Amino acid sequence: MISWLNDPTFVAGLFAGVFATFTLFVGLAACLLLSRDLYGLDHWKLNLQMPVSLWMNLGYWKDTSEFAEACRNYLKQVFETADITTPQKSIAILDVGFGCGDQTSTILGGIISGGAYIGVTNNQVQLQAASRRCRDLHKELDTSHLFCADASKPHAWPEEIRSAVDKLKNPKLKGKWLLASDCMYHFSPSRMPLWQYAARNLGINFMGSDLCMSNTASWREKTLARTIGTLMGCPWKAFLTMEQYREQLVACGYDRDSIVIKDVSVDVFPGLVAFLERHDKALAESGISLGEGFRVARKVFGWFAVSKVVRAVIVVARLPKVKDAA
Incomplete structure (x- = not known):
């Protein structure tokens, strides 16, 4: 049997490291989501019609506003x-x-x-x-x-x-x-x-x-x-x-x-x-x-x-x- 598994100090440290990493990941994800407020206005990007048109002239505006x-x-x-x-x-x-x-x-x-x-x-x-x-x-x-x-x-x-x-x-x-x-x-x-x-x-x-x-x-x-x-x-x-x-x-x-x-x-x-x-x-x-x-x-x-x-x-x-x- 692998000897280090019998070492309580090592096993405790291993689990503590994994838990700390997981906690850090969850914390970062939460901060990212909260800072970007999914229920604000950022979702305008999802409503863009792709591909975006790239016209560039002065336009002839009779009967249109687009x-x-x-x-x-x-x-x-x-x-x-x-x-x-x-x-x-x-x-x-x-x-x-x-x-x-x-x-x-x-x-x-x-x-x-x-x-x-x-x-x-x-x-x-x-x-x-x-x-x-x-x-x-x-x-x-x-x-x-x-x-x-x-x-x-x-x-x-x-x-x-x-x-x-x-x-x-x-x-x-x-x-x-x-x-x-x-x-x-x-x-x-x-x-x-x-x-x-x-x-x-x-x-x-x-x-x-x-x-x-x-x-x-x-x-x-x-x-x-x-x-x-x-x-x-x-x-x-x-x-x-x-x-x-x-x-x-x-x-x-x-x-x-x-x-x-x-x-x-x-x-x-x-x-x-x-x-x-x-x-x-x-x-x-x-x-x-x-x-x-x-x-x-x-x-x-x-x-x-x-x-x-x-x-x-x-x-x-x-x-x-x-x-x-x-």
Whole structure:
């Protein structure tokens, strides 16, 4: 028989150690549970709908108060303005600033099939998120790639991107579009290098949502708007008037008579500001902060809505029709 079992002192010490360990474990567990109060508000995390949507545009708020739906509707408004209202089997899209996957999945899941989709973003984290979330949707397309690069400087794109984008020239693809949703006001030095590349090198039309300066803005209002834009990471003259916007598109090769610039500010800014106010209050009730950046954004978009100095617009521009040879 094992001798140490006959030692009463050892056995007593062993049981005391086990009891102490068990007591410590129970005590720690109790403290953890009490400190986190399961009957407080922490269970909001269990009510999150997964996967969480990661839309990020200004939103088109007519007939909705939900952020994801407003963002989706803004994208749909762009396509409807371009007369793309049903799924297209041979459409080609070069999507710049595509976000974290929601825009891409909306396009791949219901707007195009059997065509081509190329996405370019300058944010590596968003590229990774979009790639994970849209992996299976890409399988149905002839050409589908997501890349990380500065979309405003197409002539500096690496060969891998240029080679993929060149496939959009395929004559079998009907309806070729450059799509830019709420991103081109960040392009430096301007939007023109990408427009020129799209029109002259790729031969594709343009559609997107953007911000324009009001034609009636005073010098003081323009200076204030451009200062705000600079703080938002935009070039000083990113906010063009609608006429300036049109002239730049024409200079890049787009047909003047085909250009549509639709002011949708009334369905964009007020709804976004109201949502940010509601969301900030709702988060505060759970002890969460919306963040100072979004609070500042709410004030900026509120000023845009009231002053009407900066306008939210949807833009569509087509290339000139090729005339048949005589």
